[in-house]
Amino acid sequence: MTNxxxxxxxxxxxxxxxxxxxxGDEKHGPAATSTMDALWVLYSRxxxxxxxxxxxxxxxxxxxxKGHGPMAYYAVLTAHGFIDEELLPGFGxxxxxxxxxxxxxxxxxxxxxxxxxxxxxxxxxxxxxxxRAQGLTGPRVWVLTGDAELDEGSNHEAIxxxxxxxxxxxxxxVIDNASATYGRPGGIAERFATAGWSVDSVDGxxxxxxxxxxxxxxxxxxxxxxxxxxxxx
Amino acid sequence: MDTMxxxxxxxxxxxxxxDPRLALxxxxxxxDGFARAxxxxxxRVINVGIREQxxxxxxxxxxxxxxxxVVHTFASFLVERPFEQVKLDFGHQGxxxxxxxxxxxxxxPAGGFTHMAPGDxxxxxxxxxxxxxxPGHPDEAETLLREAAAGEGRVYVRLSMQSNKRAATVGGxxxxxxxxxxxxxxxxxxxxxxxxxxxxxxxLDVSVLYATTVRPFDGAGLRRAVGGRTAADVVVVEPYxxxxxxxxxxxxxxxxxxxxxxxxxxxxxxxxxxxxxxxLAAHGLDAHxxxxxxxxxxxx
Numbered sequence: 145m146t147n148x149x150x151x152x153x154x155x156x157x158x159x160x161x162x163x164x165x166x167x168g169d170e171k172h173g174p175a176a177t178s179t180m181d182a183l184w185v186l187y188s189r190x191x192x193x194x195x196x197x198x199x200x201x202x203x204x205x206x207x208x209x210k211g212h213g214p215m216a217y218y219a220v221l222t223a224h225g226f227i228d229e230e231l232l233p234g235f236g237x238x239x240x241x242x243x244x245x246x247x248x249x250x251x252x253x254x255x256x257x258x259x260x261x262x263x264x265x266x267x268x269x270x271x272x273x274x275x276r277a278q279g280l281t282g283p284r285v286w287v288l289t290g291d292a293e294l295d296e297g298s299n300h301e302a303i304x305x306x307x308x309x310x311x312x313x314x315x316x317x318v319i320d321n322a323s324a325t326y327g328r329p330g331g332i333a334e335r336f337a338t339a340g341w342s343v344d345s346v347d348g349x350x351x352x353x354x355x356x357x358x359x360x361x362x363x364x365x366x367x368x369x370x371x372x373x374x375x376x377x
Numbered sequence: 378m379d380t381m382x383x384x385x386x387x388x389x390x391x392x393x394x395x396d397p398r399l400a401l402x403x404x405x406x407x408x409d410g411f412a413r414a415x416x417x418x419x420x421r422v423i424n425v426g427i428r429e430q431x432x433x434x435x436x437x438x439x440x441x442x443x444x445x446x447v448v449h450t451f452a453s454f455l456v457e458r459p460f461e462q463v464k465l466d467f468g469h470q471g472x473x474x475x476x477x478x479x480x481x482x483x484x485x486p487a488g489g490f491t492h493m494a495p496g497d498x499x500x501x502x503x504x505x506x507x508x509x510x511x512p513g514h515p516d517e518a519e520t521l522l523r524e525a526a527a528g529e530g531r532v533y534v535r536l537s538m539q540s541n542k543r544a545a546t547v548g549g550x551x552x553x554x555x556x557x558x559x560x561x562x563x564x565x566x567x568x569x570x571x572x573x574x575x576x577x578x579x580x581l582d583v584s585v586l587y588a589t590t591v592r593p594f595d596g597a598g599l600r601r602a603v604g605g606r607t608a609a610d611v612v613v614v615e616p617y618x619x620x621x622x623x624x625x626x627x628x629x630x631x632x633x634x635x636x637x638x639x640x641x642x643x644x645x646x647x648x649x650x651x652x653x654x655x656x657l658a659a660h661g662l663d664a665h666x667x668x669x670x671x672x673x674x675x676x677x
Contacts, residue, residue, distance in 0.1 A: 266431045270438015277420040301428035
């Protein structure tokens, strides 16, 4: 293994090789690759969290709400040193910590266990409330959902609350691969904007556009970034 | 006498003043009672509006950051409506919190079945690792709430308008206490069922055990109560769905030939309004109904 001799900087080009080590969940393949670029930009340029600070109270939190197809997530966590590469080939096996949906009690660096849709955003709302109640106004909480996941009513409850409550530590990235059966009249961004969120829509494969959208100021309001990727085939 | 819900509001208001780790999450219900607490601790008294899935998720999210959330609404909306959130956001995430319900099985009979939750404890019983408290008096509710707030685990506290006349000593290890000793069997009275059970068993040669903590179930206490006999007759009287603890009693007595009668609220929807005592009588949980069924069971 070449990466045991030193600590090379995480490289985007390495993600496909890391993902190819995980087999057995091909039905979630499109879900896995749709999130890859957003995850990469978040972990390499935005989130203030490392394996050394994974338990620090003032770390940024990333909550993968869309727990389906977590290969890109595991690959990014591996590239950034949270997960040992040796664990990847065991993906989905009985004695592996890496399931087809992630479990926070098994996966180093995972903030929540997910798979059932519609839990991440309410948990993220609570995380922001908990941090704020402890005077921790610096850490930012990010949650990643899919566009179809927004069908879940629990997300509507969270979106409708977080805007008027002014939870500006809260950030949502919606991976939009047009997989929702009925879509959203007026669009996803409009749904968040109506609830008082700061919103932007970008090409979900464009790292600079993602970075700019992720880091734009949004005082007093939560932030939603809709990352459009190719429709699920 | 104040109600358990009044005492919950007064106690939690004081605890919020004393413990900066504590947070209260509401979904409009009981908000008026917490007006002072909300003013004094705006960051730790959260009202999410009429959104019960968010209520549970937000409480669990606060727990993920190290807070101790107390999450409250009527039992129907706390346990039944957002049940998967209770299961995953607390249990699967591995965090603790205190769920406090009001309304019980029929605290507001005129409100009808939409506000009744006789199945809440049975539903919670499908989950691992929850402590379930069913106080029988406002003083007991205060003791159990204080312990729950100071602890770490997952706790469900079930409050009701129904109350025994006097408070018992509760808390600590949570075992069943012996109220009366007899030789023909044991009757376990849960929470507010105690007074009716004592009236119903007056003159009967049975032991009466009092339980305010039903999960974990005090199997050892039940075995002690039936003593060294070769067979045991046990009745469990619960203020919620009949038979909720029958399996736990059976497991506790597995080594002994035994019979268990589970008394509680019937599964069939009564579809009646009226008053609490009318519902107790309809479900055979008043002293008269209990006497008849317990006597029949033991007399055979």
